[in-house]
Amino acid sequence: MSGHSLATRLSYLLAACIAGMALLTTLVDYQLSRRVILEQVAADTSRIINDTRYDLDAQLRGVEQATRLFAQLLARQQYAPDEIKQQLRIMVESRTDIFGGAVAVAPAYTADYAGFAPYYYRPPSGPLTYLNLAESMSNYSDQPWFKDTANTGRPHWSEPYYDAGGGETLMATYSVPLYRADTNGRSLIGVVTTDLALTSLSSQLEGLQLGEAGFALLLSRRGMIIAGPANALLMQPLLNMLPAGQDPQVWQTLLDSAANAMPNSSPVPCIRQDGDCLVHMTPLATTGWPLGVYYSETEMLAPLRSLLLRMALSELASLMLVLVLVHFLSRQLTRPLAALVSVTDNIARGYLDAPLPRTPRDDEVGRLVRSFAAMQRNLREHIAKLQRETASRNRLEGELDAARDIQYAMIPDAGSTRVYRERVSLWAELRPARSVGGDFYWYRLAGQQLLIVVGDVSDKGVPAALFMSRAITLLQQHAATASDPSLLMAALNDELCEGNDNCMFVTLFCGIIDLDSLVLRFASGGHTPASLVREGQSISLDQDTGPALGLQDEQDFPINEVQLKATDRLVVFTDGIDEAFNPAKEQLGLDRFNQLLGDGYAQVIEQAGAEALMAVERHADGEAQSDDITLLLLDLMPAKTKDACYQIPAPAAAKTSTEVTPVADGTIGPLLDWLQAQTAGPLSDAAQGELMLVTEEAVTNAIRYGRLADDSAIAISLVVFPDYLLIQISDPGIAFNPLEEAKGAELGLETAAAPIGGLGVHLLKTLTDHQSYQRQADRNILRLTKTLPSAEEKHGIDHSH
Template sequence: MKYTFSHSFATRLSIYVLSFTLIIFATIMALFYYYSQQKVTGFAIERTHGLLSNIATEISGQLLSVETTVNQSVWVLEKNIDHPDSLHNIIESVVRNNQFIVGSGIAFVPDYYKEKGKYFMPYASFKDEINGEITYQVLGSQNYDYPCMDWYLIPQLLKQPYWSEPYYDDGGGNFIMSTYAKPLFDSKGELYAVFTANISLTQFTDTISLLKPYPSSYTYLISRNGSFLTHMDRSKIMNETIFSEAFAKENLAQEQIGHEMLAGHTGTMRFNNKGVDSYAFYTTIPQIGWSVCTVCPSQIILQELDNTSRKIIYTFMVGMIALFLIIYSIIRRLVSPLEKFSESAREIATGRFDVILPEVHSKDEIKDLHDSLVFMQHSLSTYVGELRDTTASKERIESELSIAREIQMGMLPKIFPPYPERNDVDLHAILHPAKEVGGDLYDFYMDGNHLYFLIGDVSGKGVPASLFMAITRSLFRTLSQQVLSPAKIVTDMNNSISDNNESNMFVTLIVGILDLETGKLKLCNAGHNPPILIRPDGQVSFLEFKTQIFVGVIEEFAYTEDETTLEKGSKLFLYTDGVTEAENTDKELYGDEKLLKTLSDNSTSDVRTTVNGIVDSIAEHVKEAEASDDLTILLIQYEPGTTNN
């Protein structure tokens, strides 16, 4: 038989080896990717937070320089407080001396200078930063009521410097700015002015936008209330907060990121950013309470690792294909003798024990297989010869057993009804040996108006039991002639069987004589199952007769008999222990209770139907189990009436 490539041993063994290799590689690759992912992610977190820390430090430094410039200018202001027209020199100097300050002013409390009117706030700002041209103006009017503005009120209430929330200063700087406001107090502790320095948020935009740790990442800056100060999408600046964006997308993770940033925390969080798995790296700028955050897709962080992993996998797959071809070639060469051995084995199986096996020169398992096949050839040749002789002998024995079975069954009455000319008695019997021949027996004959009957069970099975059964039946026929006492018949049978019984076999017997005129029943039970009486009214019960010793055990034992009178329509049920001890596959016995119930259910049936009902019931109980004992039944029905002669 030629095997296809996909079914050959070499192919399957190669696949098994490669499958095991693939499992090991997949396990190693998974561990490598997992630990590499942890390492790459950790490096990304450390690197990005380092860049954010630098940005935060840079912005903090810029803000600190603004604060320092203002603080250092306070003493000049206080020195010239009585000369309001000279104050413009101070604020112009503040603007010129700090590159981050785009405007500066001194907002005096209302009516501080009576001659200047209610509002007086000298303010200087760059008109043209390229040329360094500064414009000066005095702010304060009903339209620019600065005492009501946050940058004025909050430091007044807090009595300490304050960085304002970013705002658009219409009438002052006319751009988005944040103001550092330092409250000034007189010797009595009364506020007399707020010294301000403005910074433009546009100067942070470039700095923040340049922070791109990875391609496709972006960085934004938020204020203390969560407003976007810088963002990749410029339409969000000062128009949206981090929370409005989170609420619009129902993004709880982004909302949590916003709370963490406003709380001044530094950290990393993985979240879903508009359908893209991303990382958020955030930190605070403690100088002003703002927070900066970098958002980066996780795929970008792991892109290099994924590319490297794919290269490794592709290289491995090419190697697997090459390895498969090499392994297949080697295994194919090693197992090629097996195909020849297979062909030789099939020829040996057909009976050709002299087939020449292929030569093997190696000293391995293939050589052992060759030697085993040679040994098998010689063993099979010898075994077949012996089997041929054994089969012939078995066939002779089976033929002899078949003849013995025919002889044994021929000794028993098997024509039913046996006395069709009589209507005062009817009976039916069956005998099913467990083997070819058995040790059960039944017999009956009519002598005038007396019905002689016998049922027995020889110890053991097979041929010895069948011979013992034949002797027992012959003795019954010989010794019962003209004898009206079952006890005498059994006693004489026991004496004959016990004499020279070197095999120590025995038989259980019930011998009975039924007077068909009177219904008188005499019965001797020699160790057999008690008979069952089925009364005309359907009641079923065991006959409580005395049970005596087996026949063939003790010579000269004097047996006794019991006597009863049968009513018209009564039935006498006799059987061997093969009925009640029939076992099913669960080793459960048929039992007396089931036998009595089945007889009760068939009490109104004729003898043939009743016997067949018992046999069917036993078969239903036993099912597939093997018969464990011979099965014998004899059923006699007494119906006294006119005898047809």
């Protein structure tokens, strides 16, 4: 099955449709899912940010509250320094989220000149450590955290800082002013501070779920990084720390928004990866520190991508499954069609009985198979009928062939007469238009009386042939006793009229020539006039004619009489000749035929007859022969001078068809001797030599290639007429026309290139005047005529007696 069967095409088409639909669905899915997921991611992120901010604010707020509470406690009553120290220790101890706390008493309210500023803090290892800041630093009241708080009178967070010499850690301090009411209203009696280690914030940020690439940053109000991913450099300005490819302007805008307590977000290029990334920046409520969150949208969409990939794979798998299913189903559906195709091929090869596929289905395929079956049946019947008709036609043709053979058997010499007698040469040919025809001729020589009859039955084909056989049978009966053409024709007419209900008729020329007096007496039954060729001129004989024979009995057929000369040639023929048509539907006509007979006067009878027939063929120029053709030539001449025959027994033939039979030694020499002896008188030496040469060539050819049967013989007949001689070589070998089939060697080649052999046929054609070949009665008959030098001046010689 070819790659483009119906099933395959259907599968491809369906697969393409399904694939297209799947692709479309996936794309729509992707777009919808993407939007949903991105919204979800945004919501998640904002929830994470809010939660984180809330947590951070809560932690910071807890520190603030604890500090303010402690400050209120201290403000309520006056404590001794030890009591303050004690209270501070309790506070710091109770708040594990506080790194350290201090109470800086305003110098005016201390007994000690240096002041009193107890400070408890948690070193990275070990118990709470106490430090009196009044001792560790001079004039703590001049420190910014004290002075700023005292000046503003409001609690506030410091900028984060690195506490060198104290906690050795990054921290931010919350300072609360401590007032007590007095006569002046209220007086600042000190500042309470608590330190928050920012590492605790960092650990909170690190725990956020922001994907592989995402991270959170906590910045100071001045844009310093104070908490972030593990590798972040703390206390460095964020803008200086941006990786390559980031636009500082974008980040600055974000920071500015945060500074104005406005949350903001912006897409930024991703860091160290492809895709779309986002930054959210929102300030903490307590400290105003911007909290930044960076994450990759692409990464967030990664699950969607992998989902899509899995979907695509599963769709592909389904597609393959569908393809296989569709192909299988369509194969099922079209299987009868495929079987039908192979049956058609078989039918085309002639196997009409090729079984058709069975299908019980009633769909289009089923109906096709059934109508195909009907077609096959009809075709079978048609062909059987055709075969019967062909057989019967072949039988008919065979019967017609047999009929033609029978018909020819009734005509002398099977329709091809060559008679050379003393004083007369007769040459006749009959060529039927169809395989059986209505023309005939007949001759009979009794004593010096030569009877010649040429007839033409109306119509052609089988009816004409049957009527012709009747005519010729009756003719033979009556001719035996007839001496008068007129009486013969009258008798024949009466007989033919009997029972001729079909009104068939025959035109007839019937003539008797007395070979002594050369008087021709003839009668015509509506027949084409005969031609008389005398000294190069041919004329149609005037004739008094009777009716055609077979139509009405008791008719008279007038007698015509012509005195012939010995050099005359009488030509009798049927209208197949003068009424021969050419493609332009022009008849040859009697005038033109007489003209060519006159032109051929000098030719010997053999050649003249053959040429006349060829001229008719040339005129027809390929037009089918419309009527039977009969041509009879009769030459009157003085008695011939010699008539001799020589026989060569066949040598043992060669064993295989390719082998050449050798010419036995001593075969040719005696033949040449005989020829020389026969022709010594009338021929010159040169003419004799040429005659011998062509005879030798023809005879050796027949021996070499004829594959002659044992006990057969080659017959060489020589007839010498006053003006020409005829040599006839008749051999019983395989059919072979040397004039047409012999492969003549190419002449004139240089010695090296010239083939050896193939020369004989050139000699035959060159050294004789006319050659004819016939296959008759299983013999090859080659006739060669050679005009004698004296005959070349025939017109000038008086042959009459």
